[in-house]
């Protein structure tokens with residue numbers, strides 16, 4: 179216990195104690211505060227470390243996961259690469275296969291096309307042959323009819339001749355009995371003489387040169403060549419106008435001039451029977467007008483078994499043939515095609531020459547050639563054709579000759 183009263187010295191000590199106590203307390207407070215701060219700091223840094231540690235662990239795990247994932251992706255990638263290689267190889271093989279297939283397909287396609295074409299051609303040929311057969315059958319029938327008509331005419335003429343001979347001998351007897359002189363039997367006849375001159379054949383092989391579609395810029399040249407070889411030929415011209423002297427030369431120089439229709443226009447010739455008939459009579463009239471001669475032989479444009487008439491009137495041919503006969507005419511095709519009209523560009527001289535000489539194998543060769551402005555090679559080949567035929571033993575005749583063959587062709591041409 180302190181005493182109540184004070185002592186100056188004691189007071190001074192008291193004061194010092196107070197200060198000391200105060201400082202001590204302050205110091206303790208400060209110390210506690212510092213310790214608390216240190217403890218707090220230690221605690222909080224320890225928390226932070228453990229946080230970081232767990233973060234690091236997390237990252238480590240993440241790295242290891244990523245690494246694993248990466249490894250797995252790498253292996254997948256190499257698998258895919260291998261697959262890709264394999265697919266590439268397959269693709270290349272397929273490419274090769276595809277090319278092979280395409281080549282095969284192309285070749286098969288062209289084979290199919292060829293077969294189709296051939297098939298079509300065969301069908302057409304078959305149809306043509308059937309039609310030709312029909313025409314030939316019909317023609318045959320017409321000819322048989324005509325033949326029987328002619329036979330009956332011949333027998334009538336024969337009986338007329340016998341009657342005349344009887345009359346003649348009766349008259350002879352009367353004259354003789356009256357004491358007058360009687361001329362010898364027979365006598366000269368211009369027509370007979372002409373026929374004999376035109377048929378000097380001794381081998382029996384006769385070539386009948388025929389020229390269709392005239393007249394042309396080559397007509398005079400053809401006539402000159404024929405004159406040079408003293409060969410008579412047969413012309414089946416159309417009407418070309420302003421060429422009177424060419425038609426006249428044909429007749430004057432002893433060639434046979436037939437009828438090949440006025441225009442040769444298939445539409446005009448083969449659409450109707452009346453049109454067909456008028457195509458013949460118009461040309462006959464014109465030729466008569468400029469030459470004085472009326473043709474009695476005829477050649478169908480395209481030949482009698484042409485297929486072109488079907489484009490205009492498929493049933494016309496039989497009636498057309500009858501029309502020719504009704505006009506008192508005969509028609510002629512050919513059995514040797516020079517081929518000079520086989521191509522629109524024209525055949526070469528050597529082709530025409532070899533065609534004629536190779537195809538003329540029969541005793542009576544009716545040779546088809548053309549007299550048009552595009553057939554210069556025919557004219558070039560003509561001298562050698564004549565010489566070649568002579569070398570093969572042929573003489574020459576015209577289709578007006580009494581023993582000329584009535585050739586009905588099976589080869590369509592112009």
Ligand SMILES: [Zn+2]
Pocket residue numbers: 390391438442478479480592
């Ligand atoms: Zn013709």
